[in-house]
Amino acid sequence: MPLPPTLRTRFTAYLLALHLPLFGCATLLLPARPALFVGAEAALAASLALGWLLLRRALEPLGYTRRFHELLQDQQYAGRLAAPGMRELDDLVGMFNAMLDALHRERLALGEQQGFLDRLLEATPGAVLVFDFDRRISLLNAGAAALLGLAQPLGRPLSHWADEGSGDGDFDGAFDARARERSRDLARQLDALPLHASLLLTDTGGRRYRARRGQFFDRGFARHFLLVEELTAELEDSERATYERLIRVLAHEVNNTVAATGSVLDSLLYYRGQLARQDGDDFATAIVAARRRNASLGEFIDRFTHVVKMPALALRAAALGDVVDDILWLNRETCQRRGIALGWGRRDAAAPMALDVQLVEQALLNIVKNAIEAVEARRAALAHAEAAQMHDAAPAPQDFIRVELAHDDADGGRRMRLSVIDSGGQLGAVPVRRLFTPFFSTKKGGQGIGLMFVREVLNRHGCTYSLAPGADGETRFDIWFPADERTRHR
Structure with a gap:
């Protein structure tokens, strides 16, 4: 035309x-x-x-x-x-x-604002992800890259990594299998986060985050963004402060009551001679039982008090392998009597590091003790199941507790990883984030003090840790010691 x-x-x-x-x-x-x-x-x-x-x-x-x-x-x-x-x-x-x-x-103003926004996003410790109109990632800052470890994220939706079929090539090469599973689980939760919702999320490693999904308008169309902030340390500090106040109040009241009750019970024993022999024996037995229970109550409170009144770290250079050797020696006879194979699975050469040896030994003793009890609980459950079936079952493999000290390949071997692996497999479907909280225990009659003490010791040494089910029904307690041997004094 x-x-x-x-x-x-x-x-x-x-x-x-x-x-x-x-x-x-x-x-x-x-x-x-x-x-x-x-x-x-x-x-x-x-x-x-x-x-x-x-x-x-x-x-x-x-x-x-x-x-x-x-x-x-x-x-x-x-x-x-x-x-x-x-x-x-x-x-x-x-x-x-x-x-x-x-x-x-x-x-010029927009360019300055964009430059400031870019620098702000890079300096923000939290994770920021911005999506295009089709909910594909169009921008993410360094915090998001470090948190999720996504390979080539731009132009892809979060559901790509949330899918169980996503392969190792979809994640940063520095992420090991456990880190990839944690990232995949977190990506799944973030992808399902509703608009304008602000929720507390927990990944498979027990770390907790506050995540919020919002939106803004670009050329008349809505685009979404995600803000993710890790709250693990802050929540642990808040929980610790709350437990300290609670335990101190309880300790004060209980100790006063225990002291007064113990004094009264000691005084009552003087009346034993005024009773008939048989009545006096019964009277003394009842008083002794009450005194024993009274003392147990005091010890129960003291165990909590020792956790919240933990002394400052007394650091000195020590070989972590030698510390573990002492723990294995102390538990060798116990495990032999119970038919549990206890020993090293791998031991790499490691330079001495700054440790409070007494606190680390006590923490490792708690971990090994929990592993022994988990193996015993598994044996009891298998024996009960065999008795219920009333027929011979296939012989179970030998129970074990294996310790590994290795350079962590994920960060080029700069950090040392100490792993305690047992065949107990008692975690099951227990929520990971509840394992290190007071008053929660997977053991019948447990008080949850041991893991709380372990968490406090490891946090003070600047360690990261993970307690989770492993392969073939195993349970793994992994501890990563800081590469620069520095600690966080709390």
Whole structure:
């Protein structure tokens, strides 16, 4: 389809259509009045030239408009149009230049704001993920990259990593199998987070996060973003402070009661001689039982008090392998009597590190003791199941507690990983985040003090740790000691 004629073409056609007939009429004067003919032709030529000049001046604003459009299209907001020296055009050019100046200032402000936003996102310790209109990742900061460890995340939805079928190549090479599973579980929870919701999430490693999904509008369409902040340390500190206050109040009240009750019970024993022999023996037995129970109550409170009143770390250079050797030696006879294989599975050479040996030994004793009790509980459950089936079952493999001390390959071997692995497999479906909280225990009659003490010791040494089911029904307690041997004094 042909394009319509331009305004310049139409004006030119109009001038020609007006003057050509007049030129034709002027030729009639040539035979009779040559001088008048020349004058008429000259006047018509001058009129045509003036019309053409006025046409150019009238259409000149269109040229400035075109140049202004070209500057906008090329985003050359710092450019300016030259004033032609005509009042009307000067006003138009001044208006165009004012618009360019306003756009230039706005672009500078937006660029500064974008630069500040980029630096803010990189400096933010929390994770920030921004999605496009199709909920594919379009931006993530360093915190999100470190938290999730996603390989080539841009242009992909979170559901890509939440899927169980995602392979190792979809994650950072520094993430081991456990870290990939933790990242996959967290990505699944984040992908399912509703809009405008702010929830507390827990990953498979027991770490806790506050996650919020929001939205903003871009070119009239809604885009989503996620803010994820790890709260593990803050929540543990808050829980510790709450438990300290609670236990101190309980210890004060219980100790006062135990002391008074013990004194009264000791005084009552003086009345034994005033009773008949048989009644006196029964009386003394009851009093002794009450004293024993009273003392047990005091010891129960003391165990909690020792956790919250843990002394400051007394650090000295020590070989972690030698500390573990002592623990294995102390439990060797116990495990032999119970038919549990206890020993090293792997032991890499490790440089001495700064440890409070007494606290670390006590923590490791708790871990090994829990492993022995888990193995015993599994044996009891198997024996009960065999008795219920009333027939011979296949012989169970030998129970074991295996210790490994190895360089962590995930960070290039800078950190040491100490693992205590047992065949008890008693964690089952226990929520991971509840394992290190007071008053919670997987053992019947347990008080939850042991793991609370272990958590406190490891946190003070700056260690990270994980207690979770392993392969083939095993239970793994992994501890990563800091690479620079520094500790966090709490």
